Amino acid sequence: MTAPAKRERRPRLETFHTSRDFQQAKKSQTRPQFLQIVAKPDRAARRESKAKSERKLTRVAFRVSRLMEFCTKRELQNQTGHGIYEWPLVVLKELMDNALDACEEAEIAPVISIAVKPGSITIRDNGGGIEAETIKSILDYSIRVSSREAYVSPTRGAQGNALKTILAMGYVLDREREDADGINNEAVGVTFIETRGVKHRIQFRADHVTNQPKITHTITPSRINAGTKITIKWPVELEWIEQQFKQLAESYVWFNPHLTLRGTWHGQQFVKVAATNPNWKKWRPRDPTSAHWYDQTRLQRYLSAHVARDRDLGRNRTVREFIAEFRGLSGTAVQRKVLEDVGCSHQSLAQFFGVERVNRTGIAKLLASMCKHTKPVAPKHLGIIGAEHLKHRFLAAGGNAETFKYEKRMGVTSEGIPYVIEFAFGLHQSGLTQGAAASRKFITGANWSVGINNPFRAFGSTGEGLENTLAKVRANAGQPVICALHLASAYVQYADRGKSSIILTDDADQLDD
Ligand SMILES: Nc1ncnc2c1ncn2[C@@H]1O[C@H](COP(=O)(O)OP(=O)(O)OP(=O)(O)O)[C@@H](O)[C@H]1O
Numbered sequence: 001m002t003a004p005a006k007r008e009r010r011p012r013l014e015t016f017h018t019s020r021d022f023q024q025a026k027k028s029q030t031r032p033q034f035l036q037i038v039a040k041p042d043r044a045a046r047r048e049s050k051a052k053s054e055r056k057l058t059r060v061a062f063r064v065s066r067l068m069e070f071c072t073k074r075e076l077q078n079q080t081g082h083g084i085y086e087w088p089l090v091v092l093k094e095l096m097d098n099a100l101d102a103c104e105e106a107e108i109a110p111v112i113s114i115a116v117k118p119g120s121i122t123i124r125d126n127g128g129g130i131e132a133e134t135i136k137s138i139l140d141y142s143i144r145v146s147s148r149e150a151y152v153s154p155t156r157g158a159q160g161n162a163l164k165t166i167l168a169m170g171y172v173l174d175r176e177r178e179d180a181d182g183i184n185n186e187a188v189g190v191t192f193i194e195t196r197g198v199k200h201r202i203q204f205r206a207d208h209v210t211n212q213p214k215i216t217h218t219i220t221p222s223r224i225n226a227g228t229k230i231t232i233k234w235p236v237e238l239e240w241i242e243q244q245f246k247q248l249a250e251s252y253v254w255f256n257p258h259l260t261l262r263g264t265w266h267g268q269q270f271v272k273v274a275a276t277n278p279n280w281k282k283w284r285p286r287d288p289t290s291a292h293w294y295d296q297t298r299l300q301r302y303l304s305a306h307v308a309r310d311r312d313l314g315r316n317r318t319v320r321e322f323i324a325e326f327r328g329l330s331g332t333a334v335q336r337k338v339l340e341d342v343g344c345s346h347q348s349l350a351q352f353f354g355v356e357r358v359n360r361t362g363i364a365k366l367l368a369s370m371c372k373h374t375k376p377v378a379p380k381h382l383g384i385i386g387a388e389h390l391k392h393r394f395l396a397a398g399g400n401a402e403t404f405k406y407e408k409r410m411g412v413t414s415e416g417i418p419y420v421i422e423f424a425f426g427l428h429q430s431g432l433t434q435g436a437a438a439s440r441k442f443i444t445g446a447n448w449s450v451g452i453n454n455p456f457r458a459f460g461s462t463g464e465g466l467e468n469t470l471a472k473v474r475a476n477a478g479q480p481v482i483c484a485l486h487l488a489s490a491y492v493q494y495a496d497r498g499k500s501s502i503i504l505t506d507d508a509d510q511l512d513d
């Protein structure tokens with residue numbers, strides 16, 4: 001009988017998932033000598049070695065054209081200061097502002113009509129019409145074009161940007177539309193501008209690689225000879241914004257006693273208001289601007305705009321011709337005094353401005369002398385909407401006559417900028433009865449334009465904004481109150497290109513009261 005074979009002792013198999021466990025096991029006295037180890041490297045170590053073997057990314061600086069700023073939803077939202085859902089309101093506001101400015105520029109009482117149809121928004125005015133040259137420049141997205149930007153004056157338009165954004169909106173909305181591919185690469189935006197006997201068809205699309213605007217501009221004859229008619233093709237439904245759109249349109253009548261406004265929504269009339277005062281006096285775009293409204297930077301900007309335009313047109317103007325356009329400087333005697341003070345009689349504007357570098361000293365002297373020889377503009381000349389007109393609108397909106405209050409403040413800021421603040425306030429009839437309460441009607445705006453949302457977001461020493469101030473007097477959104485706040489100012493600074501938020505200096509602290 002043979003002795004049973006000695007049972008072979010098989011080494012125990014152990015698996016260690018981290019190198020730390022393995023190292024500990026190796027050190028441990030209790031582990032058998034013949035330990036067979038199958039160890040997986042830990043995750044961090046694996047990542048480290050993988051990263052070592054991978055090629056590094058060499059970043060390159062891609063050139064992105066600024067023109068792209070008009071072709072995507074995100075960029076257009078930045079440009080306008082409003083989300084995509086508010087764009088129909090942006091179109092209304094910007095086209096109303098342009099129409100009103102154009103009528104005032106032509107010194108005609110504005111008669112404006114709005115027509116919303118399925119697939120389009122149309123606004124027509126009785127102003128002086130848009131020059132073909134201006135339309136051409138609006139279609140050049142590498143420049144901004146404005147008859148208001150360089151001047152310091154109380155106008156609605158201020159930057160020469162609005163029409164460019166509006167022409168692009170239809171395209172961006174069309175592109176955003178969900179279709180089979182998720183993105184509509186064939187998207188287009190179409191706008192018609194009819195003015196001075198010509199119909200301009202403007203088709204906006206973007207290059208699919210560079211995202212730069214690609215514009216097709218065709219012209220045909222039009223029967224519109226007076227004023228301007230602009231139709232924006234709108235590729236998405238507008239029903240959900242109907243109430244806000246109608247309210248915004250109607251709000252324009254509050255701040256413009258000279259405006260006659262008609263509006264239809266899918267053929268149904270929603271506003272028909274005749275001007276309470278077609279001859280209402282206010283500062284108009286053709287009234288000369290005052291030297292007192294400029295500081296050195298603004299005067300330099302205004303001078304450079306003239307010099308550049310003259311250069312483009314191959315013209316030359318003298319300093320005398322330049323100063324003659326300012327308020328109080330149309331007489332030759334006073335012009336001579338200014339030119340002598342500055343020592344630039346007979347000098348051309350381009351020479352005076354500086355050929356190699358800006359003549360800052362000369363510009364400072366010119367500004368000081370123009371201010372010395374002219375009177376500042378009294379705030380009342382900006383234009384006062386007045387208690388009577390505001391009460392008229394208040395009553396038409398269902399306000400209770402006994403509760404109506406009107407306040408007006410006029411002044412000049414430390415920078416020499418005149419302003420008028422008007423505030424109308426009262427209870428809605430329903431606030432005095434037990435009937436269904438109306439919610440607050442709140443109209444705010446600056447320089448006879450209406451804010452889509454309250455543009456007075458921050459003011460006063462606390463910077464708390466109009467909403468907080470109204471909450472203190474129990475006039476928050478749920479209350480049946482009607483209030484209107486308007487600021488007229490020779491110079492309004494906006495925080496954004498969409499003009500949705502106004503920067504108020506500490507001079508406007510009184511708004512707190
Ligand atoms: N309805 C119109 N009638 C006559 N001219 C117009 C009309 N709409 C626009 N324009 C001209 O086109 C220019 C460009 O208009 P746009 O709205 O883009 O800029 P803006 O009004 O100058 O400034 P903002 O960007 O602040 O509105 C205006 O400055 C004006 O000269």
Ligand SMILES: [Mg+2]
Nearest residue numbers: 097098157162
């Ligand atoms: Mg404008």
